[in-house]
Amino acid sequence: MSDILEIVELTKRFGGLVAVNNVSFAVREREILSVIGPNGAGKSTLFKLISSFLRPSHGEVRLRGERISGLAPHIAARKGVVRTFQETTIFKNMTVRDNVVTAHHLRSHATLAGFYFGSAAARNDLDAFGTSADEILAFLGLKALSDEIASNLPHGHLRALGIAIALATDPAVILLDEPFAGMNHDETRRALEIVRKLRERGITVLLVEHDMPAVMSISDRIVVINFGQKIAEGTPTEIQKNPKVIEAYLGAEDESIGL
């Protein structure tokens, strides 16, 4: 399998703090790659750099050889890299379905004026957005909640809605920042199933997650970050045996790495 995403010497400084320090790795087409590390290690910052929410101090990110870092979020999204947020992030006063319909923006063929005057292209777009939104909602098990106002959803469904919104952009690479946070056992199991199905749709998945059993069970490969630096990279089994990783996680509870 070829590499879809290359992260090259990526560095981000906030004043004196180096949140991401010279990190390089590659992501293969259609793999599930997890980024783990203790709190404050720089995982979310790494995701923000990859999705162009932050501008790197040094280094770059390439999608199929083309630079996508240091641009703007909407441009990275247009090129096919979309993130979800660590905190719950939805359009809270819209219905669940409208959230997903809105998120189809990148699939529009009509212009803004076309949408205003209701051109043929605009009507086609709107039909297509509706059909696709319904399909995505069914795919994520949110169909029955379509007409709920988003802010009324229970936590587990909010996470799924966040993924639904990202899916609507038809991404090549999706970055999930702690998608299982705050979920109970059952919810996590269902969410894991969803992540696997994302890959079946042909999407490459990058995952930041603290739930170690979940990470170990789902990841093809894992990258470990500590104090902004990459300290290890490999399959789940390799990572569990890696002395540097064990050391980084010591001090925290031993269980947290699933040992």
Place this chain on the structure above:
Amino acid sequence: MRRTQTATLKIASAVLFLLCLLVAVPLLINATGRSDLYYTLTSVALLSIISAGVWITFYIGRINIGQGAYALTGGYVSAILVMNYGVSFWLTLPLAGLFCAAASVLIGLPILRLRGVYFAMVSLVLTEVARLLALALPITNGASGIVSIPLPSRLSLFGLTLIPDFATLANPRLGFYIASVLLMALCFLGLYRLAHSRIGQLCQSLQQNEELASSIGVNIAYLRVIAYALSSFLGGVGGAMFASISQSIYPSSFTVADSVNFMLNCFLGGLGYVLGPMLGTFVLYFGWDLLFQTGEFQLLIFSTVLIVLMLVLPNGLMSLALPRKRSL
């Protein structure tokens, strides 16, 4: 089926409302001889157009207390074009709007990055800047302003008279009233379409979460500027019409207090309803006038009532008529 029914009902009530304004109101005014009401109602119509602009910026999640700047600019652009260049007033109307839209793009690009109270403060300053500019620039004629602006001239197309010369009208006040009501109808029709189209949905996405909107590929900077330009366009058109009615424009024609009122009109009417600014302007304008008898207590009573209304009806007066009809 039900959808087409409600749509028909909406169109019918809109047409009825418009007929009321264009036929019933003039008949009533004729019967009672209160022709001063023409000026009042014309003002309400124009102020609601200007407030509708502010409503658009609310729709993308920005509190705009600077609309007076664009109303003032629009008034001057129209007055200068009519007086110095002999341009027909009816042509200066869209030109004033376009001038304001262009200016707002330049101003909006930097300041629309600000959110919440920061944008509100900067926009507040804009009105004052516009006033100072009007005082200082040679072309605006300083504090004495531009006066004796001629009434709108004839508008014709292929020799066909569309609008007669206002100077030849027996009652130019009626002429201005009709023109302003039609302008208002056009403005709110356009606004309704905007809010209920995909563009409205994108504006809402900005209002509710700009980060998420940009993550799904919306060019938020671009959309913000477009919305702000539309807003300023309406401010400019309203201001131009005002200058023509009063046949004059001064640096103090639109002040910070007016900018605040435009914002309050939207708040009071309801930010979630297209017709909110129209209702808000009407109630605020007449409410203020009704309290005139209370003399020195006018402002005190007015502000108290306003605060209580906003506490009791956080979604505006329109929420009484259309209770919680989704979030639109």
